[in-house]
Amino acid sequence: MAATTLSEAEFLTRFWDAHGSTFMRWFLAIPYAGQLSMLRNASPDMPLQTPDVLQATDILTPELTIATLLADQGKPLVRLLCNRARFDCAAEDLAYLKGLRAKKRMPTFSGTTFDSVxxxxxxxxxxxxxxxSLLPSVSPTLLQETQAKIDANVLIEADVWLTLQMRQQILLTFLANVARTFELVFFQTQGTVEGKMGCRTCGASAQPDAAPLLKCPCDAALYCCKDHQTQDWPNHKATCKVIRARKAELDGL
Structure with missing residues (x-):
């Protein structure tokens, strides 16, 4: 029997249920360079901050900037992933887009499709x-009744709905890429990925002699030298214990 392909939303829910706590502790503990690497890997074109000249995607997903997601030691990124994995955020997304629509600032993706209705x-x-759709010949009464249902969120205007799908897909794809990068680093660690994550203390991508980074027994913390590992131990100790316990649980499944 062929394996069922999960949607991005289903994958995120499964990921958070299985690894959310571990990811949160790990991500918040790694240095800025490692956090930045994860975001760049998930979305290479993500802007550092909101640009002066806004493009459609900047308006569509304003939360997707490096400065926003990595503020407060990366907590906004963790909250975004948690909320999208655990909750249906359609109502909040719809309210945001309808606000843009009212100001005539909402990006649209339908072209001229609805010009004739x-x-x-x-x-x-x-x-x-x-x-x-309602044709131009529709009675004013029916048009007003339908518009009233749209205003009450009983119906959704097609342009808004299409933009809603686009916003949700961009967010889910980005967050799923973050989750997959974490799984790659945490469960299938590779040298190139380790180098990108960097030393927890200084962000270096290798030891002074160009050898691969030293790895903590938990596999989630990397160091360029023993001194930096010792220096970071008071900060990493609690997280290390949690990660090793979680790995032991997974190995026992």
Whole structure:
């Protein structure tokens, strides 16, 4: 029987249920250089901060900047991953996009598709989520009634719905890439990845003699020398214990 392919949302939920606590402790403990490397790996084109001239994606996902996600030692990134993995954020996303729509600032992706209709919309309770439309010849009463349902979030305007799908897909793809990078580093550690994560103390990608970084027994902390490992031990000790216990649990499954 072929394996079932998980959607990005399903993968994130599974990831957080299995490794959320470990990821949180680990990510918040690694140096800025390692956090930055993870984000660059997940989204190479992510801007350092909100640019002066906004593109569509900057408006669509304003939270996706290095400065925003790595503020407060990386806690915003952890919160974003946790919320998207555990909760349905569609209502919050919809409110944000409708606010942009009201200000005529919402990016659209439909081109001229809906230019020939008076109003296009979807019913969120429709399993197929088919786009429905009202022709220009529709009665003013029906048009007003449909618009009222859109305003009440009973229906969703088609342009807003398409933009909603795009926003959610960008966020989920980025976060899934972060999660997969963590799994690669944590469970299938490779030298090139280790070098990108860097020494926990100074961020160096190798030992002074160019040898690979030294690895803590927990496999999640890397160092360029014994002195830096000893120096960092008081900070890493508690996390190391948790990670090694978690790994022992997983090995016993």
């Amino acid at each position: 008076a109003l296009a919309y979807i019913d969120p309770t429709d399993p197929e989520q088919h786009i429905q």
